[in-house]
Amino acid sequence: MSYRFDANESPSEAVRRIALEQLDEALAHTNAKARLDDAVHDIRVSFKKLRALIRLIRNELGDKQYKRENTFYRDLNRGLSDVRDTATLTEILDKLTEHFADELADGVFDSIRKTLKRATSKRQVEKKKALVAARRKIHACSQRVKRWSLKAKDFSAVGDGLAQIYSRGRKGFHKAQSATSVESLHEWRKEVKYLWYQVTLLRPVWSKPLKGFAKQIKQLVDRLSDDHDLAILRERVVSEADLFEDRTEREALVALIDRRRVELESDAWTLGQRIYAEKPKAFHTRFHEYWRAWQSEQKSEQS
Numbered sequence: 001m002s003y004r005f006d007a008n009e010s011p012s013e014a015v016r017r018i019a020l021e022q023l024d025e026a027l028a029h030t031n032a033k034a035r036l037d038d039a040v041h042d043i044r045v046s047f048k049k050l051r052a053l054i055r056l057i058r059n060e061l062g063d064k065q066y067k068r069e070n071t072f073y074r075d076l077n078r079g080l081s082d083v084r085d086t087a088t089l090t091e092i093l094d095k096l097t098e099h100f101a102d103e104l105a106d107g108v109f110d111s112i113r114k115t116l117k118r119a120t121s122k123r124q125v126e127k128k129k130a131l132v133a134a135r136r137k138i139h140a141c142s143q144r145v146k147r148w149s150l151k152a153k154d155f156s157a158v159g160d161g162l163a164q165i166y167s168r169g170r171k172g173f174h175k176a177q178s179a180t181s182v183e184s185l186h187e188w189r190k191e192v193k194y195l196w197y198q199v200t201l202l203r204p205v206w207s208k209p210l211k212g213f214a215k216q217i218k219q220l221v222d223r224l225s226d227d228h229d230l231a232i233l234r235e236r237v238v239s240e241a242d243l244f245e246d247r248t249e250r251e252a253l254v255a256l257i258d259r260r261r262v263e264l265e266s267d268a269w270t271l272g273q274r275i276y277a278e279k280p281k282a283f284h285t286r287f288h289e290y291w292r293a294w295q296s297e298q299k300s301e302q303s
Helices: 011-030 036-056 063-099 110-121 124-146 159-178 182-239 247-275 280-302
Strands: none
Touching: 011 036, 011 124, 036 063, 036 124, 036 159, 036 182, 063 110, 063 124, 063 182, 063 247, 110 247, 159 182, 159 247, 159 280, 182 247, 182 280
16 A cells, blocks of 8 residues: 555554555565665665654554664664765765756866765675665564554544654754754754654545645755755765865865755754644644544545
């Protein structure tokens, strides 16, 4: 089916289906014939979706089960992230130069790009090993999902988890504004991404309005992700200056990164103000009413 709740399923049925579908997708990517970097990326996305899902049903799982599952997927993703970072840096550089293409000469930053690509080619064996390790662990995940004890049949199954993620994102927004740093923006970004996945899961409760809301959240995710990626590239270029021999080129890249980050963060503040305008209690109430209307609509269509 899809990464969505369905009116014909109970919350527990939907959660198990979605979790197993994401694990199946991740498993398929471990055997993919595509580029290793693409496979690693796609598996990480599935695990992030799973972490958003288990946050949504945190109360249903209970603290012990929740912590076990969350830690498991977190550690798997960290292992995959470690082998993908160098390839990602090349993509980040390409995206930056494309954004400023009208202002840059052809071939600019070529020496930096070549250095990053050389580092990428050396990690292919590590990526293969990481995929094999992930494949072994996914099978065990599926068996655990089938044993999850999920009982709630209404909005109580997901309401508190949704409100908690919204609240954490709202606090992250205010913290990042008052004390802007790479770390505070990164922590806020993680909560925004969880909210995006959760609103995507619940979009069927009122499809058109929530499609627009999810789109706004995704725009914020993209701004914060690009900002974080550029911060990582900047740190790499500055901390390993001996690998990037052309000082003038290196300084020009850092200046361009800083300029782009100002643009991205300005957009993020505007989007964050809109998305997190409500207090968490009001947000919870609003989605609860959407859920009730959705359920009433389904009953009317079935009668």
